[in-house]
Amino acid sequence: MINCEFCNLSEADKKWLLFENSFWMVFLADRQDYIGRCIIVCREHCTDISKLGNEQWLSLKIIISSLEKMLENELQATMFNVSCLMNDAYKNKNPNPHLHFHLRPRYANPITIGNTVFTDKEFAHHYNNKADVQISDTEMQIIFDRLKSCINRYFI
Amino acid sequence: MINCEFCNLSEADKKWLLFENSFWMVFLADRQDYIGRCIIVCREHCTDISKLGNEQWLSLKIIISSLEKMLENELQATMFNVSCLMNDAYKNKNPNPHLHFHLRPRYANPITIGNTVFTDKEFAHHYNNKADVQISDTEMQIIFDRLKSCINRYFI
Numbered sequence: 227m228i229n230c231e232f233c234n235l236s237e238a239d240k241k242w243l244l245f246e247n248s249f250w251m252v253f254l255a256d257r258q259d260y261i262g263r264c265i266i267v268c269r270e271h272c273t274d275i276s277k278l279g280n281e282q283w284l285s286l287k288i289i290i291s292s293l294e295k296m297l298e299n300e301l302q303a304t305m306f307n308v309s310c311l312m313n314d315a316y317k318n319k320n321p322n323p324h325l326h327f328h329l330r331p332r333y334a335n336p337i338t339i340g341n342t343v344f345t346d347k348e349f350a351h352h353y354n355n356k357a358d359v360q361i362s363d364t365e366m367q368i369i370f371d372r373l374k375s376c377i378n379r380y381f382i
Numbered sequence: 383m384i385n386c387e388f389c390n391l392s393e394a395d396k397k398w399l400l401f402e403n404s405f406w407m408v409f410l411a412d413r414q415d416y417i418g419r420c421i422i423v424c425r426e427h428c429t430d431i432s433k434l435g436n437e438q439w440l441s442l443k444i445i446i447s448s449l450e451k452m453l454e455n456e457l458q459a460t461m462f463n464v465s466c467l468m469n470d471a472y473k474n475k476n477p478n479p480h481l482h483f484h485l486r487p488r489y490a491n492p493i494t495i496g497n498t499v500f501t502d503k504e505f506a507h508h509y510n511n512k513a514d515v516q517i518s519d520t521e522m523q524i525i526f527d528r529l530k531s532c533i534n535r536y537f538i
Contacts, residue, residue, distance in 0.1 A: 274462075275464065276447035283443045295432070305469075311463045311464075332469070350472040
């Protein structure tokens with residue numbers, strides 16, 4: 227759809243694409259305010275959950291399950307916050323939301339990525355929506371490469 | 383399950399129950415920080431999305447769609463933030479989460495409930511997780527009665 231950011235992703239925008247199937251794309255989020263934070267984007271221009279077909283919805287459950295298993299095993303995530311917000315689209319006079327989900331891994335214990343020890347200061351509480359990015363570009367690349375290299379073990 | 387709050391709801395706890403089927407219960411949330419905020423609770427003790435069966439997951443989509451349509455029509459909600467967080471369970475040394483979803487209606491325009499005009503000050507931005515309760519007990523009862531009286535038009 228014209229004027230939809232998610233419908234017009236360039237190859238550069240897909241830099242952090244971890245996985246895609248017929249229904250969904252999974253990206254490592256640009257903003258790593260929580261380590262391993264991902265965004266699950268509908269392939270089709272779909273405005274909200276109610277417009278999804280059953281195949282898309284069932285695929286989403288498999289995607290969430292696979293992603294959580296991968297982030298538990300590879301990054302030692304403890305649990306996950308999943309949300310479907312889409313507030314940004316409503317900053318526009320003519321909102322044109324494109325369905326996507328945020329998945330934030332949460333960590334009971336500190337984890338080390340490259341040279342940085344990351345502590346989830348708000349663990350067991352609501353995520354901090356204004357949290358700073360926690361890691362460098364180099365460390366983000368380390369995470370992406372680690373996840374991408376084992377993606378086929380978790381996603382079918 | 384013993385020691386699970388959601389598995390041991392009393393009749394008093396079900397005061398704000400709007401709808402239930404074999405898989406889910408829908409409550410008007412105790413904390414009306416966003417007007418019409420609801421909680422969708424799994425009937426069975428299920429710890430996370432990956433453990434849900436397909437029937438439960440498909441029913442959840444119908445529940446979300448029905449609830450959103452009702453809140454759009456009856457309370458003039460503009461859009462919705464849906465989240466699955468379950469942070470509180472991890473305050474416990476032996477976490478025993480019980481799957482539930484939060485659904486927050488968001489409002490582009492002010493709405494009036496009883497004598498109170500409610501404005502969604504953060505519309506088009508992330509919800510305020512520390513927002514105060516916006517309405518009185520009387521106004522909450524008005525909302526509950528209004529939704530409960532028309533529930534069969536939206537839920538099957």
